[in-house]
Amino acid sequence: MLARLKSLVRALRIAVARKLRRPGRGDPLFAEEALGRVLQARRAAALAAAAGLGAWILVAHPPLRTVGAGEIGVRTNLVTGSVVQWRDGSLLVVPGLHEAQVFSLRDRIYKPAQLASAAGAAPVQSVEGLSVGIDLVVRYALDARSIASTARNLPANVDGEIVEPAVQNVVYKVFPRYTVREIFSTKRTEIQQTLEAELRQRLAADGVLLKGVLVGKVDLPADYRRGMEGLLAEELETQKMEYTLQLKDKRVKETALEAAAEKVRREVRAEAAAREQVIAARAQEEAMQHVLPFKQRQIEQRRLEAEAEKEARMKTAEGNAQARRIEASGEADARRQLAQAEAFRMEQIGQASAQQMAREGTLLSRHPLLIQKTLADKLSDKVQVIIAPPGAAGGFIGANLLGNPQSRDAGPQHAAARAEEE
8 A cells, every 4th residue: 555655656746747847948849838838827817816706706695504593594586586484404595596584583672761761761651641661571583484475574673673663653552541550550461461462463564473561660750659659658547547447346346255255154154063063962962872871881890890899908908917927927936046046156156265265375374475476466557566585695685687696596496486386
């Protein structure tokens, strides 16, 4: 594939080089070729001019017209007068033979500014001759069903040349039939319906489809507005008074009804209370017929219970007395035995004390120093006493405690004496 492309390029280069090669000055065919070149240049210039003219014609008058969404196109044949209608696409239009027009089918809104204010340039008049401003909105669109027949007659400015004259004609004819109060409040819907009906007929004749008419804010004259405000205040006051009187009348009726209802309630309550008392008396009478035998049985039962309790108390008292007698006899026997045991114990203690005293007397007679020891034991919490045996040689009594060598010989003797005492 690459080799073929290279060979094709080479062949083109050779052909171009041969075509552009200039002949020499001495060539006899040089003049003929020069004349041919001039003629070729003229033909090329003519072709270029023709191509430019064709391009200008195509740009100024394109042969294809495109219709977008929401639009409609109409092509008229200038020779035969036939009309072709199409949407959403392109159509061939031959300059000089066809004439094409594209119209928008989208809704449009017309708001006459001169009617908006009562002090404006051209307000509407009421039946009283007062100037009234109307905020009017007209919504319309071109009628696709009749666009083919009315396309050549439709102006470029539909708002200013068709809709505005029709609206002014209808508005200035309808509003003078009504008063300011009717325009402002009571017959606004009727006025709107009348405007729609008349405008629909007028605009349909020109190929315009009316979608709706809206009557918005109503601008009243200043003097009329002040008078209406005062009138409205008086009407509101009157309505307030009427409502107040109606409310008081209803309250009076309500009070009377409440009193009657209270009377009926009291009567019903009294009758119910009387019936309750009668029923209670009858119930009490019937209850007494059953209560009296029951009371008698209760009295008999209580008497029998009292007698039984009396017998029980007597039996209990007799049992208590016999038990006390038995307890007294047992207590006397116990005390006698305790006295005997105490006498025996005292006798045994006396005998033991006598024997102990005999042993202590024998011991004291054998060892007189125990008297001092006993005294020292009794006085030990007050006086500290040291009892030591006298020395054998008649020396110092505390020599044994101090470790005197002279008293060491007496140590074995003192130990023997203590052993004998023990």
